[in-house]
Amino acid sequence: MSDQIILREARSSDAGPLNEYIRETFADANHLITRAAEFRMGRWRQRFWIARKQSSPYEICLLATSGDKIVGMLDSWTDRRHRVRHSTCFAMSVAKDWRGRGVGKKLLLHFTEWVQKHEILERIELHVHSDNLAAIALYRAVGFQEEGIRKNAVRYEDGRTVDDHIMALWP
Numbered sequence: 001m002s003d004q005i006i007l008r009e010a011r012s013s014d015a016g017p018l019n020e021y022i023r024e025t026f027a028d029a030n031h032l033i034t035r036a037a038e039f040r041m042g043r044w045r046q047r048f049w050i051a052r053k054q055s056s057p058y059e060i061c062l063l064a065t066s067g068d069k070i071v072g073m074l075d076s077w078t079d080r081r082h083r084v085r086h087s088t089c090f091a092m093s094v095a096k097d098w099r100g101r102g103v104g105k106k107l108l109l110h111f112t113e114w115v116q117k118h119e120i121l122e123r124i125e126l127h128v129h130s131d132n133l134a135a136i137a138l139y140r141a142v143g144f145q146e147e148g149i150r151k152n153a154v155r156y157e158d159g160r161t162v163d164d165h166i167m168a169l170w171p
Contacts, residue, residue: 015046130163
């Protein structure tokens with residue numbers, strides 16, 4: 001397994017491998033909202049989703065790859081209504097075997113640079129589970145600050161609830 005990571009925007013030819021990556025990640029990541037059984041996007045719908053991201057000047061889907069394998073993903077979305085279109089949100093995941101190796105930080109820094117160059121986007125927002133300490137540490141290290149907490153907003157399968165922290169960065 002090579003440690004070389006390439007960051008790039010998703011392409012429509014990534015639809016199949018991206019679906020496989022997403023299914024694997026949803027199956028073993030405890031800190032994502034969507035569970036594997038809830039992800040029903042097929043290859044053709046995924047191609048359409050990627051094409052929509054590619055054609056939007058306000059959104060991006062970044063992939064981290066090692067060889068021909070997707071090892072991380074950052075997906076952003078932006079509300080286009082005038083009063084809030086300066087703020088974009090994102091979700092990020094890293095493949096189980098690649099966690100703790102800097103993939104998330106590389107994706108996040110690349111995304112932050114993309115936002116800094118954008119003529120309208122000024123603010124990046126994220127949601128993170130209160131028990132995802134590694135992610136919270138990463139976000140703080142990059143400069144994100146906590147703006148709010150949604151108490152007991154996430155309920156795990158075992159019945160536990162955790163808070164949802166809202167963090168933001170003005171790069």
